[in-house]
Amino acid sequence: xxxxxRKVTALGAKKRDVIIRAAEQExxxxxxxxxxxxxxxxIAGVPKANVHYYFSGKQALYDAVLTKVVDVWNQALxxxxxxxxxxxxxxxxxxxxxxFTRLYPEATRIxxxxxxxxxxxxxxxxxxxxxxxxxxxxxxxxxWIQQGKILPVDPYHLIFLIWSSTQQFAESETQIKSxxxxxxxxxxxxxxxxxxxxxxxxxxxxxxTER
Amino acid sequence: xxxxxRKVTALGAKKRDVIIRAAEQExxxxxxxxxxxxxxxxIAGVPKANVHYYFSGKQALYDAVLTKVVDVWNQALxxxxxxxxxxxxxxxxxxxxxxFTRLYPEATRIxxxxxxxxxxxxxxxxxxxxxxxxxxxxxxxxxWIQQGKILPVDPYHLIFLIWSSTQQFAESETQIKSxxxxxxxxxxxxxxxxxxxxxxxxxxxxxxTER
DNA sequence: CGATGCGCTGACTATTTGGTCAGCTTTTAT
DNA sequence: ATAAAAGCTGACCAAATAGTCAGCGCATCG
Numbered sequence: 001x002x003x004x005x006r007k008v009t010a011l012g013a014k015k016r017d018v019i020i021r022a023a024e025q026e027x028x029x030x031x032x033x034x035x036x037x038x039x040x041x042x043i044a045g046v047p048k049a050n051v052h053y054y055f056s057g058k059q060a061l062y063d064a065v066l067t068k069v070v071d072v073w074n075q076a077l078x079x080x081x082x083x084x085x086x087x088x089x090x091x092x093x094x095x096x097x098x099x100f101t102r103l104y105p106e107a108t109r110i111x112x113x114x115x116x117x118x119x120x121x122x123x124x125x126x127x128x129x130x131x132x133x134x135x136x137x138x139x140x141x142x143x144w145i146q147q148g149k150i151l152p153v154d155p156y157h158l159i160f161l162i163w164s165s166t167q168q169f170a171e172s173e174t175q176i177k178s179x180x181x182x183x184x185x186x187x188x189x190x191x192x193x194x195x196x197x198x199x200x201x202x203x204x205x206x207x208x209t210e211r
Numbered sequence: 212x213x214x215x216x217r218k219v220t221a222l223g224a225k226k227r228d229v230i231i232r233a234a235e236q237e238x239x240x241x242x243x244x245x246x247x248x249x250x251x252x253x254i255a256g257v258p259k260a261n262v263h264y265y266f267s268g269k270q271a272l273y274d275a276v277l278t279k280v281v282d283v284w285n286q287a288l289x290x291x292x293x294x295x296x297x298x299x300x301x302x303x304x305x306x307x308x309x310x311f312t313r314l315y316p317e318a319t320r321i322x323x324x325x326x327x328x329x330x331x332x333x334x335x336x337x338x339x340x341x342x343x344x345x346x347x348x349x350x351x352x353x354x355w356i357q358q359g360k361i362l363p364v365d366p367y368h369l370i371f372l373i374w375s376s377t378q379q380f381a382e383s384e385t386q387i388k389s390x391x392x393x394x395x396x397x398x399x400x401x402x403x404x405x406x407x408x409x410x411x412x413x414x415x416x417x418x419x420t421e422r
Numbered sequence: 423c424g425a426t427g428c429g430c431t432g433a434c435t436a437t438t439t440g441g442t443c444a445g446c447t448t449t450t451a452t
Numbered sequence: 453a454t455a456a457a458a459g460c461t462g463a464c465c466a467a468a469t470a471g472t473c474a475g476c477g478c479a480t481c482g
Contacts, residue, residue, distance in 0.1 A: 028327075028328075029328055029329065030242060030244050030245065030328070031241060031242040031244075031245045031328075032245065033241050033242075033244075033245030034241065034242045034243065034244030034245030034246075035245075109327055112323075112327060112382070112383075113324070113327055113328075115382065115383045115385055115386050116239075116320055116323060116324055116327065116382055116383075117239075117240055117241070117242075117324075118240065118385050119385045119386065127386075127389050130386065130389070130390065131389055131390050131392075134390050135390075151414070153407070153410075153411065154403070154407045156390065156391075157403075157404060157407040157408065157411070158411075160376065160379055160383075160387065161372070161376045161379075161408070161411065163379070163383075164375035164376050164378075164379040164382075164383075165371065165372045165375050165376060167375075168371055168372075168374070168375040171323070171326065171327055171375075172323075172326045172327075172371075172374075172375075174326055174329050174330045175326050175330065175338075175341065176371065178338050178341070178342055179341065179342050179345050179346075179367065180367075181342075192365070192368075193368060196364070196365045196368040197368065197372070199364075200364065200368070200369075200372065200415045203362070203414050203415045203417070204411045204414045204415060206414070
């Protein structure tokens with residue numbers, strides 16, 4: 001079990017949440033082996049022993065963080081209704097992905113960090129779910145191509161391009177802030193990105209709405 | 212100085228290189244604070260004290276690794292000759308970026324890891340060079356748009372999309388191998404990706420060569 | 423009111439970690 | 453042949469680290 005067995009109380013749940021949020025910041029910045037339990041405690045504003053009171057260890061705490069991260073990733077693997085219009089589907093998916101990146105930058109970065117470092121802490125189930133989702137979407141895209149609804153494109157490459165481009169504002173936030181000469185990326189920045197990316201994806205698929 | 216001052220010898224240079232390659236593997240997998248000097252020594256096949264003989268410390272070794280990584284990044288920030296044809300420029304840049312990702316996956320991952328974690332170990336100079344390069348390219352792209360050579364597009368978003376999509380095979384290698392059900396990504400995979408991405412980028416810019 | 427369980431935490435332990443050093447061997451230069 | 457420098461490394465050190473524990477206070481339940 002990822003944390004210590006005990007009756008669920010309001011205080012306990014609240015404290016666990018504070019610790020998990022602190023852990024998110026520390027794990028995203030330093031990774032699993034680089035993170036320090038003392039720093040997590042400092043960020044959470046509690047003694048280190050208190051962190052160990054709620055979580056049986058560093059791995060258990062990281063598992064709790066990953067559970068949240070994977071939940072965000074799973075929510076973004078949304079189903080697409082059969083027969084839906086490609087333009088609407090792609091527009092919706094790109095916007096939804098950008099919005100998730102904006103709402104959950106820490107989760108986006110921790111997930112990316114996990115993948116970058118080999119994904120050894122991710123469960124086989126998330127790997128299987130992602131593979132299945134991607135295969136199903138790829139088949140759907142193949143269907144659109146065969147029906148002449150969109151231009152020929154490698155479905156997997158399209159999905160990978162959408163993933164990488166919609167997550168980059170979180171993953172390379174420091175670099176993008178530097179290039180934009182900004183202290184932070186605003187909601188407007190994300191909205192402009194979403195607008196931009198939907199147009200780009202539509203052009204890739206030959207769904208140019210402006211010409 | 213990043214390493215110990217000493218006469219450069221063939222043996223010394225060779226040994227430093229072996230240690231740096233080992234360090235690359237360890238730093239990409241665990242980041243700066245998560246990496247262990249003993250594991251670097253193990254990978255390099257030398258005693259830990261030998262690593263310290265050649266590098267004055269962990270930070271010095273990481274700096275040496277980053278010097279290589281930044282060199283790769285800088286090489287990819289290639290100049291584009293004035294007045295060049297957009298289609299040729301974009302085609303060349305996308306292919307060059309994919310090829311760099313294939314040739315230097317470790318460097319790609321370490322750079323991405325640095326950005327993901329805030330880039331605090333990167334020098335201000337690389338930040339400035341990247342910002343300047345991006346601004347210059349953005350201006351060039353603006354020129355193409357104004358001359359009607361390409362469709363209107365946010366130049367920064369286009370550059371970011373090219374960066375993220377061309378680097379993703381290295382950054383999310385584990386996930387992509389899982390989706391493809393493969394043990395490794397081949398040169399062919401990279402070539403197909405390059406072909407795919409150049410077509411996609413051209414379509415974004417309205418440079419469709421197949422219609 | 424007393425028993426039980428939750429919550430807390432400073433002090434502590436065992437292990438890990440980056441880094442050092444003395445003494446040795448090998449190589450290079452004179 | 454000799455001196456100097458490079459190269460090497462097992463043993464060691466001090467600090468850092470994850471994790472534990474005993475003892476306490478508070479809240480809840482019967």
